[in-house]
Amino acid sequence: MTEMMEIPPRSGTAFLLPAGAALTVIDPCGQQVSDLVAFSQIDVREAISNGRTFDYEETMLLTTGNRLWSNRSQPMLEIIADMVGRHDFLLTPCSEATFRHFYSGKPVHRGCLGNLAEALAPYGVGADGIPTAFNIFMNVPVDGETGRLRVLPPLSKPNDNIRFRALMDLVIGMTACSAFDSNGGSFKPIRYAIARD
């Protein structure tokens, strides 16, 4: 039996994920992004890296069969199932600074960066150590000609999920994203479950 955990809207959490375990991330309401970061339990300076992943997977669009790599060129997570097929690995977690930049006049929130920093502090990860996240369900189309990026509502429908296999002993940080644009204008929870096979 696996227990279902919930990340409340605009918050974050961190937990250990042992090698071999499966992590399922569920979007219960639809159109909600979850920023995921990963670190080696042995040394949290080994962190998930979008650049290494793009290098080794030779694509920016990661789905079933792709692996997410560390800055030390080690595979950390494999995507073993994916009901959505559209996630982002280009953009950094939203933060106080991004709220001031993009949402002038709206209340400032500490965002995913603040939520991740608090959740990851007990594991020895500081805010500067939080890299570009794998933004589950985030929909960021790229114009290959101009390089232009747009942030559109996620393609995830209620109860869609993505499943990962841990390829090393990991510390995982995860959020229910706090930014307006990423989530189609509203804030919803994220659920997850861990299965140790």
Added chain:
Amino acid sequence: MTEMMEIPPRSGTAFLLPAGAALTVIDPCGQQVSDLVAFSQIDVREAISNGRTFDYEETMLLTTGNRLWSNRSQPMLEIIADMVGRHDFLLTPCSEATFRHFYSGKPVHRGCLGNLAEALAPYGVGADGIPTAFNIFMNVPVDGETGRLRVLPPLSKPNDNIRFRALMDLVIGMTACSAFDSNGGSFKPIRYAIARD
């Protein structure tokens, strides 16, 4: 007067670049990539960030007028002139691991990561602290539909250059890239000059 410096083929260097100074990076022979990383002199944990840059500039293709941002949401460098207009900010510096992965049977080289780590060590930057680089002159077309990345020869012709203005006191790491594919199959030097206005 500004002095012209040369980075020999397959090597790297690091230097201080004060706020306000202009850095010109020249490709003397054409089709040669230079990986550039930047850190705050005050605290090298503040580092150049592709994700923050993509966020704030809203494009992956950076050229004259664009700024390169730090993980603390501060602008570090502005591109003030650019004769090529095609650079990459997706891929990590080549390394021993990437040589083993992509160039099976060819001699392994420590690559830009090894060169940067040695050059940056006196400034207190370790290998794990070297983020995805701004890869000057690197030509990485992206298929927006499939996400597929390709590494093609640079578009730079002999003596083409790009010029940056430092927006804070910086430590810069720079290479003449060591990877076969990035440079059209051969290894050439990179030159640079610093002007304090």
